Amino acid sequence: MFISPAFRYILRRGGWYLLTLFVAIALNFALPRLGPTNPVDTIMTRLDSPGMDSQEYMRLYEKYMRDFNLDKSLPVQFFTYLGKSLQGDLGVSFTRHPQKVNDILASGLPWTLALQIPALLLGWLVGNLLGAYAAYRRGIFDKGFYPVSLFFSSIPYFCFAILLVYVFAIHFPLLPAFGGYAGNLLPDFSFTFLASAAQHYILPFLSLFLILVGGQAIGMRSMSIYELGTDYVKYAKMMGLGEGRIVQYIFRNAMLPQLTGLALSLGAMVGGALITEIVFSYPGLGMVMFNAIRENDYPVIQGCALLVTVGVLAANFLVDILIGILDPRIGASQQAGGA
Amino acid sequence: MRMLRSLLKQPTFLLGTLTFLGAVLLAVFFPLLNPVDPMLRDGPAFAAPSQEYFLGTNNEGQDMLVLLIYGLRSSLIVGLLAGLFATVLGTFIGVLAGYKGGWLDDILTAVTNLFLVIPSLVILILISNSIEKRSLGLIALIIGASAWTWTARSVRAQTSSLRERDHVSLARLNGDGTFSILARQIVPYLLSYIFMVFILQMASGILSEAAISMLGLGPYDSVSLGQILNNAQVSEGLINGNWWVFMPAALLISVLTFALYMINTSMEEVFNPRLRK
Numbered sequence: 128m129f130i131s132p133a134f135r136y137i138l139r140r141g142g143w144y145l146l147t148l149f150v151a152i153a154l155n156f157a158l159p160r161l162g163p164t165n166p167v168d169t170i171m172t173r174l175d176s177p178g179m180d181s182q183e184y185m186r187l188y189e190k191y192m193r194d195f196n197l198d199k200s201l202p203v204q205f206f207t208y209l210g211k212s213l214q215g216d217l218g219v220s221f222t223r224h225p226q227k228v229n230d231i232l233a234s235g236l237p238w239t240l241a242l243q244i245p246a247l248l249l250g251w252l253v254g255n256l257l258g259a260y261a262a263y264r265r266g267i268f269d270k271g272f273y274p275v276s277l278f279f280s281s282i283p284y285f286c287f288a289i290l291l292v293y294v295f296a297i298h299f300p301l302l303p304a305f306g307g308y309a310g311n312l313l314p315d316f317s318f319t320f321l322a323s324a325a326q327h328y329i330l331p332f333l334s335l336f337l338i339l340v341g342g343q344a345i346g347m348r349s350m351s352i353y354e355l356g357t358d359y360v361k362y363a364k365m366m367g368l369g370e371g372r373i374v375q376y377i378f379r380n381a382m383l384p385q386l387t388g389l390a391l392s393l394g395a396m397v398g399g400a401l402i403t404e405i406v407f408s409y410p411g412l413g414m415v416m417f418n419a420i421r422e423n424d425y426p427v428i429q430g431c432a433l434l435v436t437v438g439v440l441a442a443n444f445l446v447d448i449l450i451g452i453l454d455p456r457i458g459a460s461q462q463a464g465g466a
Numbered sequence: 467m468r469m470l471r472s473l474l475k476q477p478t479f480l481l482g483t484l485t486f487l488g489a490v491l492l493a494v495f496f497p498l499l500n501p502v503d504p505m506l507r508d509g510p511a512f513a514a515p516s517q518e519y520f521l522g523t524n525n526e527g528q529d530m531l532v533l534l535i536y537g538l539r540s541s542l543i544v545g546l547l548a549g550l551f552a553t554v555l556g557t558f559i560g561v562l563a564g565y566k567g568g569w570l571d572d573i574l575t576a577v578t579n580l581f582l583v584i585p586s587l588v589i590l591i592l593i594s595n596s597i598e599k600r601s602l603g604l605i606a607l608i609i610g611a612s613a614w615t616w617t618a619r620s621v622r623a624q625t626s627s628l629r630e631r632d633h634v635s636l637a638r639l640n641g642d643g644t645f646s647i648l649a650r651q652i653v654p655y656l657l658s659y660i661f662m663v664f665i666l667q668m669a670s671g672i673l674s675e676a677a678i679s680m681l682g683l684g685p686y687d688s689v690s691l692g693q694i695l696n697n698a699q700v701s702e703g704l705i706n707g708n709w710w711v712f713m714p715a716a717l718l719i720s721v722l723t724f725a726l727y728m729i730n731t732s733m734e735e736v737f738n739p740r741l742r743k
């Protein structure tokens with residue numbers, strides 16, 4: 128049976144990501160157990176009211192130990208956790224018992240996705256186009272462009288977010304400073320709600336988008352400058368190929384390292400974006416995490432951590448697939464290695 | 467020496483270094499000259515900047531200028547410790563994997579690649595959340611332990627290119643042990659690269675501390691810049707527009723990381739012949 132080399136590469140990467148997922152779940156299980164405190168003790172101290180007698184206390188304590196499976200041996204706990212995580216069941220919240228962690232996360236996820244995916248895709252695209260253009264044009268455009276991108280690429284997301292809130296929401300009250308929509312509305316698909324959500328979207332989006340454009344542009348600019356000096360570009364110029372064609376070649380070749388770079392920095396980007404949500408009190412996963420940490424809501428923190436990891440792994444896998452399709456060398460090396 | 471002289475000719479290098487050194491001097495000498503307790507709550511709440519309180523006060527009446535400088539000190543300590551730890555750990559793993567090759571390299575590279583894709587913020591949150599009493603030093607250690615991956619990866623690549631050089635082979639023929647070869651024949655040739663890595667690790671350590679402190683998982687025993695931001699958020703100082711409780715801290719973090727990035731890029735231009743003009 129013939130399997131195309133690119134497909135074989137994708138299969139291998141898929142296997143690799145499954146292994147990573149397993150390790151991530153194991154870490155999610157093990158790391159919270161490093162600490163000396165038992166989470167049930169934490170809830171019990173909160174519940175401990177003067178009226179509760181010791182029998183009632185013990186009964187509740189044991190119920191919680193059973194509910195969270197803490198009365199079993201560690202291996203049993205681990206395999207229960209693994210099985211439930213793979214089925215997508217993340218357990219029950221401590222603080223908002225008996226609300227499900229899944230439901231709490233589901234309330235934040237759409238906001239985070241709606242904010243991060245467009246910011247990431249557009250930021251990557253615009254940044255790379257600008258970077259390639261600056262490298263090709265040089266001169267005045269590049270002179271102004273380079274320091275500005277350097278500034279945007281090195282200021283942290285959340286510091287830039289604070290700056291944006293202060294200038295455009297507080298000092299000049301042009302846009303709302305916090306929340307995902309006006310406080311007197313309920314999420315639905317009415318025009319008023321969507322308009323309010325769009326207004327609240329602008330600043331968080333810009334704070335991610337502009338920083339990403341800066342970082343990508345800097346990288347693409349130096350990659351393209353390097354490509355401009357290579358033999359194939361000189362040769363293409365001597366052959367009298369059109370400018371558009373040459374820029375296309377340069378873009379395609381310089382884009383591959385940029386994609387690899389994107390795959391490596393996705394985790395940091397998503398992490399930074401989650402912190403940025405806190406600045407805007409944007410109702411996404413970052414805020415869910417922030418509240419869960421304040422309330423010591425163990426299962427929600429754990430569930431959030433797992434969801435974010437799975438999201439980053441999935442995005443990384445997508446980028447890898449894209450590289451497998453775009454990079455001719457991968458097909459060639461797989462063929463040579465497999466034959 | 468020639469390298470150093472050409473570094474000193476770079477305006478970006480000078481600017482970055484002077485800014486960073488200025489911050490270090492401020493963080494070291496201000497507390498020595500003004501020995502006050504930064505946690506002292508003796509002012510009015512949310513007082514705007516004035517003669518008495520140069521940068522105002524926060525919700526608890528603490529002097530923001532004092533808090534800020536102590537916060538700067540904590541951030542610098544975390545950056546330094548976490549950067550050092552991550553660099554040493556990453557360099558060790560990278561050098562060992564790159565030099566030894568074979569199955570050891572396969573294992574170390576697999577582990578590195580694995581931890582490279584799991585977001586380090588997630589690991590930071592999970593560990594920090596499980597430890598109730600987090601001192602500043604412990605936080606630095608956790609940050610360093612979650613940040614070594616990309617250093618190991620790039621140091622490994624650098625080492626594999628050095629491996630077949632004559633002086634390394636000669637030392638091997640001479641019967642030198644692995645660690646002696648690593649310490650004498652490999653690491654000295656990577657020093658400028660490792661130093662650049664350290665600068666970047668410091669910047670990312672400062673950022674990581676700010677990030678987890680903003681989430682509310684900061685150190686219990688000291689003020690940090692991230693904690694000032696967290697407090698500005700929790701006390702609604704940000705929403706109420708009391709700019710002095712959050713702007714200076716956010717600016718300080720940006721200035722610190724920008725200075726470190728400038729040092730790094732200017733060094734790269736000098737040490738990387740491909741980029742040299």
